[in-house]
Amino acid sequence: MDQPLNDQHGMSLEELQALDQKHHLHPFTAASALRQAPPFLIDNADGCYVMGQGIRLLDMMAGLGCVNIGYGREELSTTAQKAMQTLSYYHSFSAVSNPTAAALAGRIAALAPDGMNKVFFANSGSEANETILKVIAFYWRQLGKPEKRIIITRDYAYHGSTIATTALNGNAAMQEPFGIESGPDILRAAAPFWYRDGGDLTPEEHGLAAAKSIEEKILEAGADNVAAVFVEPVQATMGAIIPPDVYFPEVERICRKYNVLLVADEVVTGLGRTGHWFAQETFGFKADIMTLAKGLSSGYCPISAAVLHDDIATVIEDGETVFQHGFTTSAHPVMAAVALRNLDVIAEERLVERIHDDIGPYFSQKLQELSASPIVGEVRTCGLIAGIELVQDKATRTQYPIELALCEHVSQAALVRGVIVRPTGNALVLCPPFIASRAEIDLTVDVLQQALEDVHSALVAG
Ligand SMILES: Cc1ncc(COP(=O)(O)O)c(C=O)c1O
Numbered sequence: 001m002d003q004p005l006n007d008q009h010g011m012s013l014e015e016l017q018a019l020d021q022k023h024h025l026h027p028f029t030a031a032s033a034l035r036q037a038p039p040f041l042i043d044n045a046d047g048c049y050v051m052g053q054g055i056r057l058l059d060m061m062a063g064l065g066c067v068n069i070g071y072g073r074e075e076l077s078t079t080a081q082k083a084m085q086t087l088s089y090y091h092s093f094s095a096v097s098n099p100t101a102a103a104l105a106g107r108i109a110a111l112a113p114d115g116m117n118k119v120f121f122a123n124s125g126s127e128a129n130e131t132i133l134k135v136i137a138f139y140w141r142q143l144g145k146p147e148k149r150i151i152i153t154r155d156y157a158y159h160g161s162t163i164a165t166t167a168l169n170g171n172a173a174m175q176e177p178f179g180i181e182s183g184p185d186i187l188r189a190a191a192p193f194w195y196r197d198g199g200d201l202t203p204e205e206h207g208l209a210a211a212k213s214i215e216e217k218i219l220e221a222g223a224d225n226v227a228a229v230f231v232e233p234v235q236a237t238m239g240a241i242i243p244p245d246v247y248f249p250e251v252e253r254i255c256r257k258y259n260v261l262l263v264a265d266e267v268v269t270g271l272g273r274t275g276h277w278f279a280q281e282t283f284g285f286k287a288d289i290m291t292l293a294k295g296l297s298s299g300y301c302p303i304s305a306a307v308l309h310d311d312i313a314t315v316i317e318d319g320e321t322v323f324q325h326g327f328t329t330s331a332h333p334v335m336a337a338v339a340l341r342n343l344d345v346i347a348e349e350r351l352v353e354r355i356h357d358d359i360g361p362y363f364s365q366k367l368q369e370l371s372a373s374p375i376v377g378e379v380r381t382c383g384l385i386a387g388i389e390l391v392q393d394k395a396t397r398t399q400y401p402i403e404l405a406l407c408e409h410v411s412q413a414a415l416v417r418g419v420i421v422r423p424t425g426n427a428l429v430l431c432p433p434f435i436a437s438r439a440e441i442d443l444t445v446d447v448l449q450q451a452l453e454d455v456h457s458a459l460v461a462g
Helices: 013-023 031-036 074-086 099-111 125-142 163-168 172-178 203-221 247-257 279-283 310-318 333-348 351-372 406-416 438-461
Strands: 044-046 049-052 055-059 116-122 150-154 186-189 226-231 261-265 289-292 304-309 376-382 385-390 422-424 427-430
Touching (some): 055 438, 099 116, 099 304, 099 333, 116 125, 116 310, 125 163, 125 289, 125 304, 125 310, 150 203, 163 172, 186 203, 203 226, 203 247, 226 247, 247 279, 304 310, 333 351, 351 376, 351 385, 406 422, 406 427, 406 438
Parallel strands (some): 150 186, 150 226, 226 261, 261 289
Antiparallel strands (some): 044 049, 116 304, 385 427, 422 427
């Protein structure tokens, strides 16, 4: 664990960096950045900290919002080792299963909101969402309504990186380079992003207007043609957009009124992050289908789940037509064992309750101190997710030009002081491990204050 990098593979740090630069195509990475500087190699991690090249960093992003129970937990590594020795692999096609997958499906059903009892396993959030797109198409066809094909998503959405999920995303920069368009079967409604888009409305008025824009899209397309509305309860990737309380009950009402399925993409929010096991509980709504990924194994291994309400599962399973869908590693016994143990740890250590009653409120209160910065317009939090919106003019909520890359500068300034946060457009996102302490939150706020001050001084100096 503490072995220096160059002992791990019989190579020096520089040799490994050169191999990475030459042979590794990185996800979501500007190639120019890798040409300018070698990749930073993280080689071990523990608790809330990652280490690499002799540097220790407080990871307030929990990787990519996934390492919820913290790094390096022995419970999970011993579970993985035992599971791998016992049953290293078997598939789940053709009516076969394995004990850990069965137990994990049962555990998810027991935790999930009422009636969500059927679980399909995949490997990533994108695959779980892609699975849902097929579930939805299959469901409406089984019901003799193949014309119900249109999916409604929202501005700023992020549902994944496969072709179909990219088409759902509300970010043209992820679509255009591939010639992917949303097309006539995907319509985009407004997001409840009051700070950027709310104008003179109150957050509640804007939330209701954003919900109404979903209704308008349904009416525009004709309810008979609309299959589902896809929502992330908190739009984490695009700046931690947190809806007002009035929003989701209204979205649910609209979906029910027009017989449109409601899908909650709980890839980030599911399994505790918002202070409840599911964000549907935090925001007071019930979806027909939800997807889970990141927190399912706390990032220890790739596993995701699509969870169906009984009303959907019955239709999928009752007909003669086979649901022709699956992955070689669906319900992988080792991944399932790790996920199960991860859920045990969350329950045993009462981490969801901790977010709800203790560390979540502290995180929220402490981060508000950043609002005093002249360039912070809004600090929004929900459980252990935060978005810090940078702004040029607080009164008018005018943004800085995105080309200034202010968030990148702030996050770099925080990084050199030892704290990882994530820049996204004009917002900084924090998604810390559930085990983050008050002292770690205090340190983060101190570091961000200094980082914001650096960037503000540079702006003032011109
Ligand atoms: C809300 C949401 N859905 C889906 C995904 C895609 O998950 P994955 O990267 O595991 O494919 C992400 C990833 O960040 C996400 O934030």
